[in-house]
Amino acid sequence: MKARVHVMLKNGVLDPQGAAVRHALGTLGFEGVNGVRQGKVIELDLAETDKAKAEASVAQMCDKLLANAVIESYTVELI
């Protein structure tokens, strides 16, 4: 089973990279982009076959390493 983890800066945490991307899009003529937030995607290839167990295990991985709860939030998607 594979899991895909999306890690994003929490709302309210400044994202200067996102702001720079937004500015560059404006320079290219893409108007109406009100905001850009940049995050990261982490794909995990898991030996676990039980969906509930995999979800619980990946949530622990996120809490312990993959995301920093002070500044980041995460979502987990099993694929």
Add this chain to the structure above:
Amino acid sequence: MRAAVVVFPGSNCDRDLAVALEKAGADVTMVWHKDTDLPKGLDFVGVPGGFSFGDYLRCGAIAARSPICRSVVDFANKGGHVFGVCNGFQILTETGLLPGALLQNAGLKYICKNVGLKVESTNSAFTAGYTAGSEITIPVAHHEGNYTADAETVAMLQAEDRVAFTYTDNPNGATADIAGIFSENRRVLGMMPHPERMAEPAHGGTDGAPMFASLINALIPA
């Protein structure tokens, strides 16, 4: 004073920190990230600057989960003095020994220059040798030095006199100009600027030297 400096793959200020400590009179041992135990009888642990583990995932994230860091956290929890500089500060926030986190600089650029710092608190073994409110010049060299914490945490740090240094001209967007903070027991200090790179005349200044001198004074075995 018996000191240890932790070395991770990608540390690049470990020798600078060791030399500054030795010049001040400390007996310094280098420890490797895979070591599980710190040497016995230590008074002080330094977590140096650099790019531990290539800054993969987040700055300091991998280093904070290395075997030696478990011992560093135990050492701090037992009342030991721990000092994290630059990447070391990032590592200490990742271990949870210090609150908050270091984000990318607001200007998106790596900043390598001397900056002015205001000494906010002299109430610690690290800063007792300075004059409260004085301004000192110390170099910074970082891309992720933008200190951030929620408003409650920042208010708590300020109310408890746990902000050690602030920038006089904030280079990186850090909340409340914060350059360095103490733990609750004031025995853990994390800061982005590098006092070990301003510790002898050949460095172009000695504003970092009082920190190492005060540590030695405070931590000499009775």
